[in-house]
Amino acid sequence: MTSPRRAPAAARRSEATRRAILDAALDLAAEVGYARLSIEAIAARAGAGKQTIYRWWPSKGAVLFDALLALSDGADGPAELPDTGDLEADLKAVLRATVEEFADPRVSEPMRALSVEVLLDERLAAEYRERLDGPVRAMKLRRLQAAREAGQLAPDADLDIVLDMIWGPVRDRWLYREGPLTADFADAVVETALDGLRPRP
């Protein structure tokens, strides 16, 4: 006979295994890179069976996708950008944090791997937009919307373009390894985007 306690205990064990697999995937992606990441290695590192992983995920890309989602779920507090009333300072703080995140291979390598999968696979791209990128983008748009209402952005600004102009250069420099990714670069991007490229009178 099954004890009424068995199901919760099994669920806890199962959740612990899931967490161990996601952690192992992030660690290994950071250590060996995505191209050489294998389900076998994830299973060995997590102390789980290969079959367990294949039962829950169809591919290593899917494991990493969930691992990244779990990372963002684990973040404290409500998912809002800081709003001190000073748009320039807030954007610089956020963009500096992004620069630091990209410097951490445990985040950066899985993000790179996911980007690659998204580029190749339109279905995964749609899922990525819905589950990972979409909520983050919505959060950024809310902050920009507040800034526009406070008169700190042009009233006719297209906020999607504003968003690309602020976050795009940092993401591109990371993605294409186009140059050093520093706090100074983050600051310069924010200032350049806000002030525009024309000479100031």
Place this chain on the structure above:
Amino acid sequence: MTSPRRAPAAARRSEATRRAILDAALDLAAEVGYARLSIEAIAARAGAGKQTIYRWWPSKGAVLFDALLALSDGADGPAELPDTGDLEADLKAVLRATVEEFADPRVSEPMRALSVEVLLDERLAAEYRERLDGPVRAMKLRRLQAAREAGQLAPDADLDIVLDMIWGPVRDRWLYREGPLTADFADAVVETALDGLRPRP
């Protein structure tokens, strides 16, 4: 005895085969996508031997890389952006052309494939920067430099950031399939970048 004419004729045949292979690679990448592109299919389409391809290129990524280089070599005229003296109009024209290029799967699919390879492979990224992206970037920087000298850009503008701010949003929207890529979008990006995000007095 080898006729003195044989070497040039062989070289012409060899060049014709090379061109056929590069063309076939571009066509097939556009038709079936990078993930399903194979050396076998390229050989069959080009009427060449598989071994010929493997003798000249180590991978399908390398074939596409050369195919894209050949495309840009084939462009007419000197590699300079238009300079009518009107920076805004020139940038809009260039960015609209980029939007059109991305709409053509024969360019877009190999570019996507190459982006993926570049993301995963630091050595290829370096080669990409040197042979393909670098010269294009230098050309854009020359146009921006001329604009700055003509007083159409802020004298202290960081031209690398200016470049990212103008070309980045279009590339990102294409790469991540984030939204419709239209001439209107190109225009709005140029206007927003030039004017900046703050309210205009």
